[in-house]
Amino acid sequence: MSLSSEEYNKLSTEERETYDTAERQREREEQATLPYRWAQQLQDVDILIPVPQGTRARDLAITIAKKKLSVGLKNQEPIMAGELCQDIKVEESTWTLEDQQTVQVHLEKVNKQQWWANVLTHHPKLDTTKITPENSKLSDLDGxxxxxxxxxxxxNQQKQLGKPTSDEIKKMEALKKFQAMHPEMDFSKAKIS
Structure with missing residues (x-):
């Protein structure tokens, strides 16, 4: 039973914890019924699809499109097929066959600022507001x-120390340059804002 955000906000702390635990369990059970496992980061989605032992790449029928995905064996019903919940970058998305028993599909998200609630639109959804991302390192970020x-x-560090921020430092440096260029002017009442 899903609650509206209004109903959820009326719950006590204990009731919220009980509700959240029950919802996570329900999500786990729903996800376990899918013919694949999946995980995501903000920038991508990885899907693992089991196939019969001994499967070769030439036995597979895989389609990766901007808004659609289909994975299966040739001349059989797909293991998974449908509309993706969000657009992907087709040219940066790939698939591989591991140990002749698992297809790994890597999808690169177009919108790298949004969590996916599900992979295919007709599959059960996750509550994306409860996703806790892994801590990232500064070196993982783009320039x-x-x-x-x-x-x-x-x-933030400068403010805590009572020192000027980077923008305030730039303004003071600009004022110093201007003062040096115009020594005839009186800057004693100049304010930086």
């Missing part, structure tokens, strides 16, 4: 994101 995070960390 622009890493720069932004480092700037935020520096500014």
């Amino acid at each position: 622009e994101t890493r720069g932004m995070v480092e700037k935020m960390m520096f500014d």
